[in-house]
Amino acid sequence: MIEMFFPYILFVVLIGFWASKWNRSIIAFALLALILSPVIAVIALLFLGNNNPQCPSCRGYVDPSARKCKNCGDTLPL
DSSP: HHHHHHHHHHHHHHHHHHHHHHHHHHHHHHHHHHOOOOOHHHHHHHOOOOOBBTTTTTTOOTTTTTTOTTTTTOBOOO
């Protein structure tokens, strides 16, 4: 039983980390994965998509608090 618990918790943590990288709530997706299923959490995360803003010039993903694009150096609108 304990052999199955560790990979399950590992998947929950990885899904939370992935959600935070996509500017989503780490707690909400980790709880969704823990309570329902990691598969359902991954499907929900893929369905909602990446929530990070994109640069209007190069369409690269940038940090929400950034003033300049790290890819092309263009100034971002506020």
